[in-house]
Amino acid sequence: MKSLMRLFRSEPNIAEPLYAQVVAKARAPHWYVEGRVPDTMEGRFSVLATLLALTDLRLEQGGEVATKASVALAECFVHDMDSQLRQDGVGDPVMGKRVGSLVGALGGRVGAWRRAIGGEESWDAVAGRSLYRGEVPSDAALAHSLDELKRFWHALQGRGDEALISGVLP
Template identity: 35%
Template sequence: MMGLLGLFARKPHERAGFELYGAAVAAARQPDFFAGLGVPDTLDGRFDLVSLHVALLIRRLRRDSDPVGPKLAQAVFDAMFADMDVNLREMGVGDLVVGKRVKRMWEAFHGRAAAYEAALDANDQAALAEALSRNIWRGAAVPDGAAERLAAHAQAVAATLAPQPIAALQRGKVRFA
């Protein structure tokens, strides 16, 4: 009987992963992104802002010297894509298509996260602004200075996340800039 119950056990960092992911979503939903920066208030625009904040959080977690950091990073990633799956189903996307859509979102997230991380690691605000412009506005006209302001925001978030103790993050507690 114990073996069967083990199948239903939660993963060790699942709750913290969902709480950290929820905080990233809340940070991404600030009205100023849409009203002040002109980020498209669409499914894609919201996905891109969530992706930015989750990528910054995962970057922070993966860099922690404590071995729990990368495990929490994976838990946040898992929470994000479990949520994407649920959201697609709630929007009426059929079961046969959900997997393909989630895979495309996963690939888009990884590409964006890699571009943002490379720019942040190089301390290259222009490259970060360019990546954000390309991904957030997707070829639409970018309001003057919006990509640069969003890049400055991303850098501020990265700086705010960096010193936060892993113990707090492990409890699902995080602060965004």
């Protein structure tokens, strides 16, 4: 009976507090006002995926618990995207394809930001694609977003694994 109970018990995802904080950061008005990211579903997704990519890269640099949290963070993202799409009326026949596409977009950002952090590509170029899909509205908007992304990245690096996983963000 105990094994049957475990089958139906849902363990909490260790990355839920961190995911919630990244979502809160992505909702900050400055991205859409000063940064001029389009305040649309796609624009909000772009900010969230960008911040998640940077967070994932920081978790990759951590210890074993951080590595596990990286996987858990992706699971939070998939669950959230699934829920959002269902709320928007997307049905089961296309759900997997749509969520897969969003996960792929996140993965592409992780790769691009890995190159930027490694110095193989400029932060400007990656931010232009990651936030604006290559259509940067102005130099001032890009400068604002770059400053915020660099601040976010440096703050992530300044957090210990446990603090970061528990959702303590700048």
